[in-house]
Each structure stands twice: as structure tokens, then as C-alpha cells.
Amino acid sequence: MTDVLRTTEAARLPRPDAAALLSAYRTMRTVRTFEERLHEAFAAGEIPGFVHLYAGQEASAAGVCAHLDDARDVLASTHRGHGHCIAKGVDVKAMMAEIYGRASGVCHGKGGSMHIADLGRGMLGANGIVGGGPPLICGAALAAKVRGDGGVGVAFFGDGGSNQGTTLESLNLASVWHLPAVFVAENNGYAETTAAGWSVGGGSIAARAAAFGIAGESVDGSDFFAVYEAAGQAVARARSGGGPTLIEVRLERYYGHFEGDAQTYRAPDEVARARSGRDCLTRFRQQVTGARELTLEQLDSIDAEAARLVDDAVSEAMAAPPPTAADLETDVYVSYR
Template sequence: MTGTLPTTVSQELGPDALLQVYRTMRTIREFEERVHEEFASGDIPGFVHLYAGEEASATGVCSHLDDRDAIASTHRGHGHCIAKGVDPKEMMAEIYGRATGSCKGKGGSMHIADLSKGMLGANGIVGGGPPLICGRALASKQLGTGGVAVAFFGDGASNQGTTLESLNLATVWNLPAIFVAENNGYAEATSSTWSVATDDIADRAAAFGMPGVIVDGFDFFAVHEAAGEAVARAREGAGPTLIEVKFTRYFGHFEGDQQLYRGDEVAQAREKLDCLKRFRARVTESGELTADQLDAVDREVATLIDSSVDEAKAAPRPAASELLTDVYVTY
């Protein structure tokens, strides 16, 4: 999966699909860059953890999913939400703690969810998503919906017992589950080269009897190809797959992180590896899309993000009477 792909893109991705892929990645990037700016103003409560630089992973995986499918995310969940179809305006309102947010302003950045979109939620618990995905995958299998369930998790969560138990359970029960290890090099400020016993997280797949694949997380097409094979395998009843996506995040672990543990890797990645730049170069050089088409998407996305921020700031905060609603399920 890490080899060079053909110059022409996959036949399943025509011009319209390619434009949608670019729109999704551009929306994630602009959303995160804007949240980075807005957080510095002090108007956003709580912490935020940004996904900029990692857009090809969420987009490459979720471009294969539909309404039957579900994903579980991490504390760095904005990109997964957008890729699975959550409304950016509702997300921005949620981050600002407004009543018009996707969780009525009570979840915030680390707990954005939209069950109607199959987005089971960002999660402040490291390794909290994989067990949820086993449950959703089991439900899909028992109900015969053909749906798959995807858990995104980081290199830190790859060492958590919840994740390892989920990998085991998914194979034992032959679940239509996909585990996407997003290895951005650090668990907070701890390098994965120090904290992960194997050179590659994907090597752990063999211990659980499932395929393990490593992909270049700066290359949308590499992620798309690997995810397509894993989704097809899961839908056909052949069981789970572990995909390790390698890239770097452009911002700190959280907003305010001084990043004293990093050198010039971010500047180098932005200049030479950036997934949006690589996507643009490939589709324009192959003739599938033009620079003008992509520029038009850039303008449309910029307008969307501007309006998302304006509407979020103008929206009301949750009423005090709403404090205890949506906390417990009533059966």
C-alpha cells in the first residue's frame, strides 16, 4: 500500500467525486485553521485538539462509508466529524458552547456527536472508541445491514487495553470492523518511537489474526485504496482490518501546547508533504480537474467557515433548564 500508485486515479472517483473529496479535505483544513485563530481570542471554552495535516486519513476512509456505517473518534475529532457528514455550522456552534450546536452546546470540542450521521462521537477517553465500534459492528452483523464500523485512534491509544481487547474481540466474533491507527508521531508530547514497542502499529495485527496495512497519511489516494479494500472485506463478512496511517499534525497536542519537543518537522511537512497540495498536483496533472475548479471550492469553503463562526457567535447559550437533559437515556 505504500508503493507508487498509477498516475490516473481510480475509475470509481470521477470528477464529481474528486471535487467532493477535495471539498471535504479543504473544509477540514479551513475549519481547523479558523478554530486555531478563534481559540486565541479566548471566546471558545475548554480545550480543542486540531486535526490539520491529517485530512487525507478521515476523508480517505469515510469516502467509502454510507448511512449504514458508523465511526467512533478521538479527542482530535473535528476532521472525522466533517468527513462523516456532520454539519460544520453545528460543529462550530458546539465548539462555542451554543444551543444550536450538534449536542446543544453541552459536549464541546471533545464530545461532538451526530448519531443521525453515524458519528458516535469524539471521545475524551484515550482508547474509548474501539469498544464502541465492536458493539456497533456486532449490531450490524446481527441485523444483517451490511454496515461496517470504524474506530479512529492514535498511537497513544494503540497501547491501551481497551484497544487491544477490541482488536481481539473483533477477530473472535469476526466483526465488520476497521481499526484506523492515526500515528502522528506523538502521544501528547511522547514520541511513538519511544512508547510503542514495535516499529509499526500495524505489525500488531498479526497477533490478532487480522490484516495489518501501513499507508502514507499525506496521500489521499493511498488511504482511499487501503480503506476501500478493508471496507469491502468487512462487508463481505471476512472480518476486521487494522490500518496504520502515518503523518504529522500541524498544531500542538492542544491549543497552547508550546511544542518544545518538535523541530522543523511541521514546516517541512506543510511545504513538501501536505495532502491538499499533493491532491491538487495529482488531479490537475492528470487532467481530471482544473485549478479553477479547485479554487472555486476554496472560495466556497472560506465563505462557509466565515458564516459558521458568525452564526455560532450570534447563537444563544444553553438555558439553565437544559442542564440535566440529554445526560441519561430514558427507556
């Protein structure tokens, strides 16, 4: 593949049916509502620790994870992992409780925002180490290859993570071992506060695929269908023994690197322009209603459903107890018996 920004006009996979479209929108809306609520809760002092929000990037997680299943496929995330977790099917209420540091959390309140994991859903975990996910996915993909079950390993990382040695070594290893792996570089323009246009050599993450002899392309992250198409081809390639793929998703980050980031490194109107002109949820609504695949009433109903779910998740999290001193030494070691 060449490094061409894919749009829906280039789509070759069958268009998702109405049920799949509703599911994709539900994922994206749930992520957006979840993140916006966390933005408010963190500002109110309700949440301990750091929080890195995914708002604006929803089409990437939804478009990729639409092709994955729980039984075979595994995913490694980043410090900005809420969207990936929700798209992979991790329980929203258990996630919220985890972020609030409650014992009912998916990791019993011990991991918080940056370490949400659910192995039963194939979520190896969010990761506070930049570039920490790709090596894990090489191991998972190798296991799937040995088992011969058609499983795929997917690693998400940012433009900053694309420059890490762990990521480049993983791309090389996946190529040499011909692993069923998909590497998704979410280029939101900033590695913390450093512009990708300055820090990414060559100006393209996807173009690096050629150095490892694997498939690679860039897609427009405001277009769910473009991500869905590229990811579908990459997952199908991996399942059929065609080897790994590197996908660069170019998208927008609506909030700072972390909550409390003043974002003085961005133009004053940058986020407003992104929200008004490149919002993936707005574009999805226009695409599916314009094609008469879904109605505004159906989409609005999902909006209300997501709002209720997140409201309930917050209420239940705030009412749940925190871990106790007796929990300190549990979940430390794995028992293989």
C-alpha cells in the same frame, strides 16, 4: 497483508470519478479551513475549553469516510475529532456552534470540541478517553453483523491509543467474533508529547494485526489515494464477511497536541518541513490537476466555498445563545418509549 507503506502506484480500486474527487477535496479543504479558523479563534479567547486540531491529517478522514454511508456505517472518533465529524457529514455550522458552547450546537452546546456526536450521521462521537472508541465499534459492528445489513464500524485512534489495552482487546474481540470492523490508527508521530518512534514497540502499529490474525497495512497519510485504496479494500472486506482490518495511517500534525502547546519536543523546522513537503491538500491538487481530472479553477472555487461556509459558521455561532439553566438536566437519560 504485509506492513508496506502503500503509495498510489499500488492502487487496485477504480480511481474515483470527477464528482467523487471534488467531494473528497471539499471535505479536506473544509476541515483545513475549519481547523485554521479555530486556531485563530482559540488564540483570541473566543472558545471555551480545550481544542485539539486535526490540520495536516485530512486525507485520512476523507479517504476512509468516502466509503461509508449514513444508513449502515458508524464511526467512533478521538479527542482530535473535528476532521472525522466533517468527513462523516456532521453539519459544519452545528459543529462550530457546539465548539463555541451555543445551544444551537449539534449537542446543544453541552459537549464542546471533544464530545461532538451525531447519531443520525453515524457519528458515535468524539471521545476524550484515549482508546475509548474501539470497544464502542465492536458493539456497533456486532449489531451490524446480527442485523445482516452490511454495516461497518470504524474506529479512529492515535499512536498513543494504539498502546491502550482497550484497543488491543478490541482487536482481539473483533478477530474472535469476525466482526465487520475497520480500525484506523492515525500515527502522527506523537502521543501528546511522546514520540511514537520511542513508545510503539516494534516500530509499526500495522504489524500488530498479525498477532490477531487479521489484515493490516501502513499507508502514507499525505496521499489521499493511498488511504482511499486501503480503506476501500478494508470496508469491502468487512461488508462481505471477511472480518476486521487494522490500517496505520502515517501522517503529520500541524499544531500542538492541544491549542497552547508550545511543542518544545519537536524540531524547530519540523512542522514547516511537513507543510512544504508532505501536505495532503497540496499533493492532491498536484495529482488531480497533473492527471487532468480536475482544474485549478474547480479547486480554487471549493477553497472559496469552504472559506464562506466557515465564516458563516463562526458568525452564526457567535450570535447564538448559550444553553440556559433549564437545559441542565436535559439530554441526560435516554428514553426508550
